[in-house]
Amino acid sequence: MSNTFGTIFRLTSFGESHGPAIGGVIDGVPAGVSIDMARLQRFVARRRPGQSSIATSRNECDEVEFLSGIYNGVTLGTPIGFVIRNNDQRSADYDLLARCYRPSHADYTYDAKYGLRDPRGGGRASARETAARVVAGALAMQLLEKLGVSVTAYTSQVGNVKLETGYSRLDLSSIDNNAVRCPDAEVASRMQAEIEAARLEGDTLGGMVSCVATGVPAGWGEPVFGKLHAQLGAALLSINAAKAFELGTGMRFASARGSEVMDTFVCKNGVIGTQTNHSGGVQGGISNGEDIYFNVVFKPVATLMRPVETIDREGRQVTLPPRGRHDPCVVPRAVPIVEAMMAMVLLDNYLLHKTNHL
Amino acid sequence: MSNTFGTIFRLTSFGESHGPAIGGVIDGVPAGVSIDMARLQRFVARRRPGQSSIATSRNECDEVEFLSGIYNGVTLGTPIGFVIRNNDQRSADYDLLARCYRPSHADYTYDAKYGLRDPRGGGRASARETAARVVAGALAMQLLEKLGVSVTAYTSQVGNVKLETGYSRLDLSSIDNNAVRCPDAEVASRMQAEIEAARLEGDTLGGMVSCVATGVPAGWGEPVFGKLHAQLGAALLSINAAKAFELGTGMRFASARGSEVMDTFVCKNGVIGTQTNHSGGVQGGISNGEDIYFNVVFKPVATLMRPVETIDREGRQVTLPPRGRHDPCVVPRAVPIVEAMMAMVLLDNYLLHKTNHL
Amino acid sequence: MSNTFGTIFRLTSFGESHGPAIGGVIDGVPAGVSIDMARLQRFVARRRPGQSSIATSRNECDEVEFLSGIYNGVTLGTPIGFVIRNNDQRSADYDLLARCYRPSHADYTYDAKYGLRDPRGGGRASARETAARVVAGALAMQLLEKLGVSVTAYTSQVGNVKLETGYSRLDLSSIDNNAVRCPDAEVASRMQAEIEAARLEGDTLGGMVSCVATGVPAGWGEPVFGKLHAQLGAALLSINAAKAFELGTGMRFASARGSEVMDTFVCKNGVIGTQTNHSGGVQGGISNGEDIYFNVVFKPVATLMRPVETIDREGRQVTLPPRGRHDPCVVPRAVPIVEAMMAMVLLDNYLLHKTNHL
């Protein structure tokens, strides 16, 4: 349901942006696996706000407190409960917004659904919720690593600046070298400039994150309703501000001919593989042993640093002053969230796949 | 899991392409609703093969036999079991394929996952499976209608022919007037010519289906992992050959500025709405009362009417002769499947939404 | 939900007693397993009506038609759809009952829940539904056998005739030697006499079924909400007319002292085991390698062969004439259903257990 993600490896998350804490429970974690807690903490830190001039000035240390499920650094097979305290809440910032509906935010829809909402900082609709995903994803990544699988995401578009080079010709180890998390330094600096320009105008920018998993063997995924890319689509589209998802050749399949985009099978060192990888590593909903890659598009965040016209609960016209602390472009901070979601989906499917045979 | 779709309103489907029958169980159907069985049967017929020269020549009447859950034309609240017999199976067509892997099909991945597969006509990986979805979707559409919700899909792209007009300026009642299911007659004839040209060359075409739901009130959807568009994404990407999904302004959000794509709230006849609808009717994962619309991209089907190079189970080079019966462009037949998936998601979320309040 | 049972190995069933058919979909079946179809059919036949003078005279051959998921006698890993036609429906028998509520039947509660019901033969509430369980259970038993696990149930009480001998001192291979399915011939004949006596008086009898699984290794089961015996309890109590469930020493634990019912650990041929087995093979919700055994109590079926006083939908007093075809004691026919439910639970937990480790 709403606040649980996954079938076997499952994250159940909770928390409002400005409540005492956010957190979650990670269930279905295989037992007996050593976890590098410091590395996990560092992964989570990649998502946290206040990292650079292009991100929100909200200051959260995002220290994760683990409450169960790990004993002497080893997973017990029992659920891992964790909390992250909300320190820098500044609720006063948001008081005016309690009775108004910010455009393209979830204020109105929460009121429509629940009849009320926590108006402080977006409440449950805040992207702060994704911190819990990053915790679970960081754990999943450590487990996947032991299976030989690695997951890497990076910023591939910010506004009109687009990285045209495919992932296989990029140095993916350089992603965190710049604030926008783009593995091409030149494109990265243009992206950064684009963001600065938007910020100066009080505006925001959309963009795209690309993600690739290597080392996934053939056979993961559920072939009908749970096709691997359908699960990935749901996972990625559930991230705040995500609006489009494409696997492999994606949107460009629409104008393609079958003869152009067919992935011919070949033997690669005795292993069956494909010559090209238009399919993005998934055929019939099941991994085929090639890299799995996709793009996810994020809309520009709707909080501008300009006065904004809107209406209140009673339908009266209101002008909201420029306010709040928000990233002019959320895409760079979305990078670890994208990795986290992909890692959770892959690990879950690995575990499910174990049940396909007696 | 794999063969069950939905949370409250659920379809569990079964069936291989050339086994005795396909079918399913629809559970969670509200009780006491009159169903127009003839209309349901007609909706299912829209998906069936053999309808025109641009579709596969496989001839299936696709008569649905309902086995339970409906009494005197009224739903009982109990599960609706149904079967559709496979009549025209021609298994001999597929014998050679049993030991070879067709490019960009699921032959190899099924073998990798399960260790064996039903080689006849693609087995469970065949799009024949979608007939069960259309049955459940047709039922969902009749229930949604009673709630004032209607769902319509149409072909918006075939190869290089793209319908540029938005849905609101199209006559959506004319969709079934032509074989490609495009509501613009002129574009439709160009699409048809494109398909004919590909067919003559033994090639196939990708394309896009657009879909819109009207009448969905504000408040449906689950705001975190089950965001309405994440559920829709999963539903649509689970259709055979679907490779990309975008909600509202979709991919174009990547290059947009926040100030350009913000949906300003306004009062429309006393009801809160938005001036524009870049959001595609969903904000924070919850419907906002505006039309919900999206696009889904289908890759060109990978069965060409030409000889195809591939390998067999042992990795030996093989040339497959041109064969099989397949649509040169699956997009027109995907239209009712897209409607079916959207209808199931919406009805399920309507039912879930009832539990949000005491 | 209501009509789906299990987590990985799942049965989704459908069907009303007097509709065209009952059936189901078995999902999550491991691939590549040979199934003895004739033996499966014979297991199902053990449940069917009309087998002896002590059972209902309804005559159903209960031939299972498998529609998918098995190819050349081997499981494909895809869902197994099946139907069992309802042949001997005699709907006229039930017309009067449409507007009356039979005491201790589900007529009134179905009306209260759904606002309507299929009045023919109990509709969905009929025990005919359990035929689908027996199909799935028979399949599960064949898979369990390959894991060295066997499941056996038998009648241990009919009315006041109780089998006092524990399962370990009984010849469980002799269960089907008599119509009541009691492995002690002398007790069996007393049970049969008890049933005959009740039948002559137009009355019915309750009873108890005992069940034991051998060969389950230590480690199956989920230790918190999904404790193995909690899952078994739910499975067994979901059978029509089941009203109580006890594991191991069961009800007698209430009056016991800890020192009397503690299962001391010992080494048995180098394997850890327990000296006694009050726990019934489950400790902390997880199997401990000892036999798993339990009892389940069935109430006497509420259809008497006497006139019965009741009320109709409008609350008016009505006298129902003696009618319907029912077993004076359902317990013997419940034996294969009990085995089926236990087998499904065990197989599901075996598959779940595979996900506990990387």
Place this chain on the structure above:
Amino acid sequence: MSNTFGTIFRLTSFGESHGPAIGGVIDGVPAGVSIDMARLQRFVARRRPGQSSIATSRNECDEVEFLSGIYNGVTLGTPIGFVIRNNDQRSADYDLLARCYRPSHADYTYDAKYGLRDPRGGGRASARETAARVVAGALAMQLLEKLGVSVTAYTSQVGNVKLETGYSRLDLSSIDNNAVRCPDAEVASRMQAEIEAARLEGDTLGGMVSCVATGVPAGWGEPVFGKLHAQLGAALLSINAAKAFELGTGMRFASARGSEVMDTFVCKNGVIGTQTNHSGGVQGGISNGEDIYFNVVFKPVATLMRPVETIDREGRQVTLPPRGRHDPCVVPRAVPIVEAMMAMVLLDNYLLHKTNHL
């Protein structure tokens, strides 16, 4: 799965007995409901240890910290995260036990399942886990109260002292007047004496809890696999040490005749009801508007205050000294846990029932 309970109203719990904290996430809580937080806290206190001489001397204040989902005392419809710190952990008490298997505890089965365990205080297998259930149950009870439903449990047996009076002739408001939670003062004092006697001998006692819900309207419950009493059975049997469950007339149905235990329908003030209530308020798996009542049997806790013979991981004979802090009879403290589980099941079924109609 293992650590999540419920379908719509769901508790996901976490925590080891001697880790930093236990806690959980309650999802699916209807929005807009005022919660009396102080009363909730008092309900939780009923379960906590250290309340009287007959309970364990472990001293936990069990203060629940709510982290989300409630704003100004009103539910938001978002998940309610909560933690309860483990204060009095005394891990040293348990060091010896790390390599030994206590009889009739879960030490061995956890090792068999996971390959390791947290040896401190039983880890996840400790009944401390039930504190999370009581939090969710206390919340459920407040919501049920608004629907006119009340749930009450009490101790009905301790060792050989049994309360023979039925619930309808007891003063259920007096339950908390004595330490054993038995509503008959005379029987209560005999129970207390029985416990004292066992304690002096270093022994422990089993017992029974009875529970009744009043005010449940006809129509709740799922009629096939999710029969209301099957759900209750699973819920109750999942409590630590619970070993048997019976609904209504329960075990005594085995020796009954249909004519004796049939619940005749009558009109009570214009409402359909039954003259007797052998069915325990459930027919065909659905509530019938009568009181729902059941018994659940608890085995004597297996930790004696005497030396105990057992084996260690390597199968070597070991004598465990008398140790640990445990209740000589857990039944009185189980009373609020029983209420909690029943309340969760009922609320969940109320919410599910809302989806049965359009």
